Amino acid sequence: MQFDYSNVLEERIGRFGLQQSELINSTKILKDIKDQILKRKTYDYFALNLPGIMLKEVNEINSYGEYIKENFENFVVVGMGGSSLGNKMLHYGINGLYYNDKSTRKGPKIYFMDNVDPDSNTELLNSLDLKKTMFNFITKSGSTSETIENFLLILKLFKQSNIDFMKNITITTDPEKGFLRKFAKENSISSFSIHPLVGGRFSVLTPVGLLSASVEGIDIDKLICGALKKESEINNTDPLISEAFLLPLIQYNLFKNKKININVLFTYSDGLSYIGDWYAQLLAESIGKEYSRQGEQVFAGITPLSARGTSDQHSILQLFMEGPYDKLIIFLSPYSYRNDENTGTVLNSSDETISYLENKNYTDLIKSEFLATRLSLTRKGRPNATFKVNLLDEFELGSFIYALEYSVLVLGELFNINPINQPAVELGKRYTYGLMGRKGFEKEKAEFFHLAKGKDGFIIK
Amino acid sequence: MQFDYSNVLEERIGRFGLQQSELINSTKILKDIKDQILKRKTYDYFALNLPGIMLKEVNEINSYGEYIKENFENFVVVGMGGSSLGNKMLHYGINGLYYNDKSTRKGPKIYFMDNVDPDSNTELLNSLDLKKTMFNFITKSGSTSETIENFLLILKLFKQSNIDFMKNITITTDPEKGFLRKFAKENSISSFSIHPLVGGRFSVLTPVGLLSASVEGIDIDKLICGALKKESEINNTDPLISEAFLLPLIQYNLFKNKKININVLFTYSDGLSYIGDWYAQLLAESIGKEYSRQGEQVFAGITPLSARGTSDQHSILQLFMEGPYDKLIIFLSPYSYRNDENTGTVLNSSDETISYLENKNYTDLIKSEFLATRLSLTRKGRPNATFKVNLLDEFELGSFIYALEYSVLVLGELFNINPINQPAVELGKRYTYGLMGRKGFEKEKAEFFHLAKGKDGFIIK
Structure with missing residues (x-):
């Protein structure tokens, strides 16, 4: 480099x-x-230790990746922000734009659901044979609205098709907390953990990014070794x-x-x-x-x-x-x-x-x-x-x-700022909860309608 | 709106x-x-007259679009900047991200070649059955490097497959000038014209954007009527x-x-x-x-x-x-x-x-x-x-x-600037010509090597 x-x-x-x-x-x-x-590496910047930690988990991820390769035709990453941007980077970066169209492809097709767009989501889901599809729900907190909305809907579609969805789901979330961890435990669903000290945007070199990469034949061992080498190089330079x-x-x-x-x-x-x-x-x-x-x-x-x-x-x-x-x-x-x-020289043109x-x-x-x-x-x-x-x-x-x-x-x-938090996105989340009728957010709902009310006086047409 | x-x-x-x-x-x-x-509408801002002009051309574009729908399985837009960004906007906007995967699709699959990326371009071309593919080469000047490079390569692939490529090509370019216009004339290739006064970034509502739209079933008549209505509304408001x-x-x-x-x-x-x-x-x-x-x-x-x-x-x-x-x-x-x-209510969860x-x-x-x-x-x-x-x-x-x-x-x-030119991109084009060995750009080549030479002293590793 x-x-x-x-x-x-x-x-x-x-x-x-x-x-x-x-x-x-x-x-x-x-x-x-x-x-x-x-x-700060021991706590705030814990993500910097990931290469050494993940080196020990690569085999487990790869062997589950092999199982998915052999048993499924489609693999769908369901996650927002840091729970899909790294996956996309590895997918398009290493395997290109036309991976899903390749006849030489050795794993399932890869898709990303990183929105609650009523059009693209339903169109994608309609095009998939659910029985042959593995969904990997990824959310650090276990309760990201969009990911849970997609989760509930996909469960419904499995139920409607009378397919036992437990085998078509993998959950990647906090090792202890959150709804999805509880759900995985209760239903014995395959799952991976995101270390509590690793934030979403620093999580590509965890099971968040590595599972889908493994499924599509990316050498995640080399990926981690490369990161490890850079870690040591930075420390010693x-x-x-x-x-x-x-x-x-x-x-x-x-x-x-x-x-x-x-x-x-x-x-x-x-x-x-x-x-x-x-x-x-x-x-x-x-x-x-x-x-x-x-x-x-x-x-x-x-x-x-x-x-x-x-x-x-x-x-x-x-x-x-x-x-x-x-x-x-x-x-x-x-x-x-x-x-x-x-x-080639098909035209042999003299036109300069x-x-x-x-x-x-x-x-x-x-x-x-x-x-x-x-x-x-x-x-x-x-x-x-x-x-x-x-x-x-x-x-x-x-x-x-x-x-x-x-x-x-x-x-x-x-x-001189804190690079590992994201405090300002909370406000929008609370208004969303309010508008969606979530219990405990009645105040935000009222505030929304109070502030938004009668303020549309400058709309054209 | x-x-x-x-x-x-x-x-x-x-x-x-x-x-x-x-x-x-x-x-x-x-x-x-x-x-x-x-x-300035009569000359500099001529593009503002397009809705009225294009209204008369919609039928011709639609009827050629019908021919393509009936005879081809793939339609590839080959163009840079304004010669593909508008097409993509209409494609993904109206028909969504998963159009090519839809079983209900009534026209050919749509692809875009808007780069000379050695990976994505060759991977796309390898995945297509050339005989069943229509390539629409779009370039205002008729000589955009990337589009011509793709053009030459695609001709070579057709030749190698012994397919008469004349029927698999449509050219959209200046009505008189440039290499591709000459080529279209000499080989009786289907073609459309871009009005000389319409710049690339203002050309989506010309055959540039309308042909691919028509091929994928977008109602281009309504598109033009909408623009025409807005034109009259702006004039009268x-x-x-x-x-x-x-x-x-x-x-x-x-x-x-x-x-x-x-x-x-x-x-x-x-x-x-x-x-x-x-x-x-x-x-x-x-x-x-x-x-x-x-x-x-x-x-x-x-x-x-x-x-x-x-x-x-x-x-x-x-x-x-x-x-x-x-x-x-x-x-x-x-x-x-x-x-x-x-x-739905699959889980009927009490978890708030x-x-x-x-x-x-x-x-x-x-x-x-x-x-x-x-x-x-x-x-x-x-x-x-x-x-x-x-x-x-x-x-x-x-x-x-x-x-x-x-x-x-x-x-x-x-x-208080001129919004319809783009003078600064010329410099890079001239250096590219020099580096590619185009005749008449020897000075730029020499200048490049003079300026670039020995200046890499601050490279790490």
Whole structure:
């Protein structure tokens, strides 16, 4: 894995660049943060210990994965946020967009139910042969509204079809607490545990993300080993030469000194671009925090944007090139791809608008476009950094995931906020409970109607 | 269609809100802009005339669409940016995520090739029976690198399979210029024209977007009629009561007076959330412009972010609630959905963490979550506006598309920039040509290697 940050430096991009010296001068701060993280690893940042812990659980997950492979045609991940974004990242990243259509596929088809959209959910459920489908309900708390709604509905559909659903369900949740854990125990349903100290957005390297990965033939052993290697590497390396410290230092300094409030993850791959959605939660939910400093309210947060090359060159690149200087662009350039094809010389055209594309590979064009786009942005003085990493290799992908998780905790320390909670989403949940008639939330219901009432005076038509 | 902007007002959200008076005081500016747009409609803003023009072409497109439906099993849209984002919006919006899996589907399966990703492209092509596949190559210029690369490769695959590819190709491009037009003429290939004055991101209501829509049974006549109705409505309505003027006025004032540089399109539907990707190009490429004002460089641009409810409540909502006050959130709330399901009372549970979800519909939960999320954001003083619109109805969707296209031109006028060009993407294209060895771009190649050479000194590992 290479991390090239030369294009965030003033000497390369001018006015919106950072000085090499300000990075070097942060050595002490980063070392303190490293110590702090090491201390907090036993509790707050427990997720950083996952590689070592999961190494022992990989066999159990793989053997259950084998059972599912042999007995089911479909595998549906039912989970919200951190209970599906990591799964999607591994699925589309390693196995591509068309895995379900592949004749060479050796496991069941994989689907994701990460919403309560009345259309897509019912359309998916209608297209599946329930008897041959394994549903993996994933919820840390055991009571996420959307996941429970889907759970109840799927139970109903099994009942209506007179299928004993107990064998078609796997539950991944807290080891002790919550409705789904109780349900699993009472009904002897297969289940996996999420360690109570591991938050949703840090849970991809637990049974949350690993079971579906195993079911679709992803080498989860390598994934964990890659993460483990990165853990040891970070621990044994000077922070200033580790991407897990340098990336957040750059993100923070650009935010603080240059008012850069948007970070783009620009991935040159269709499948791997789902890393952007996973990282969006990691960055947004970890760093987006309001707090009080010396009596004044401060609002921390960097907005993640996911872009896909080359496609988005034809959509938002114009803004990146000429719009406000409010973005750091983080390129993800894969070393290699699984496949390639050559255009051949079918037309043997003398038309120079097309002849340069004859006898060329896809990789020639996608790599040239990446290099050309990066140079153009650099010439326009736009801060950008590049991860060059073989993300199709589970070992490297595991390393990369661990490095990004670690980097977000460093960023939290730099912002001096708590990167592992998400207090603000509670308010919306309480109003939802109120509107859905849940007992104990009558006050929220009343408050909703009081506040919403008669306030629609500015509606057009 | 309703547009509720009450939650952008200071009286509702405080410090980051706008005053009703500053909106009302813009009446004169908006009226001038309306006059200006009317004048520029004959040339620069020609796309605004499309509904009237396309009404006459709908029959031809539909009859060719019928031919494709009857003769092909797969239909592949091959196009970049504006040559596929609109198609995807109509496809996923009207027909949902699982159209290709539906047994009730009456047309061919629909696929999109909007990249030169070596993996996803070859995997898609390998999964298709070429003989039964129609490829629609769409490129305004007739020479977009990615589309031509895909074109050459697909021709090669047809040749290798000894299939006469002429009947499996439809070309949508400029009526006169470019390689693909010449090729279509010389080989008598079915083709459609894009009016030379219509830019890619404004072309969804031309054969670019309408052919694939027709092939999958979308009522393109209603789509155009909806747009036509909106055109007449905008022309005959006071700007201050039209969303096509009010939305950009709000966007502009929040940018200028409150430094809000991010606009989120938060859509409560999986399929309809693709509107966000289409709108991202429209907003980013139209408004992201550098220009010189009184000798000073000014950088205009608002960064679009697409969010999907309820899923993204579990991912980026925390940032929206507590992060910097840098966002306007534009909710898209569908009136209704195609389907619904009730959870029933399978468990008859007394556990209050789940009992409130028994005997409830999907729509109960998704609508409650939308209302709860909106109120939470409003209570946190976060500017937000809501489109409540039946986007599953082609007539309303057509109206909505037209209104957003119009609104972006108004926004361009407010920013005093040219919303219909995209000059900055040329630089990257020239470097790409250089790297790919295209004749006439030797200078760019040399420049690339000169600038890139020996500058990788800050790479880690």
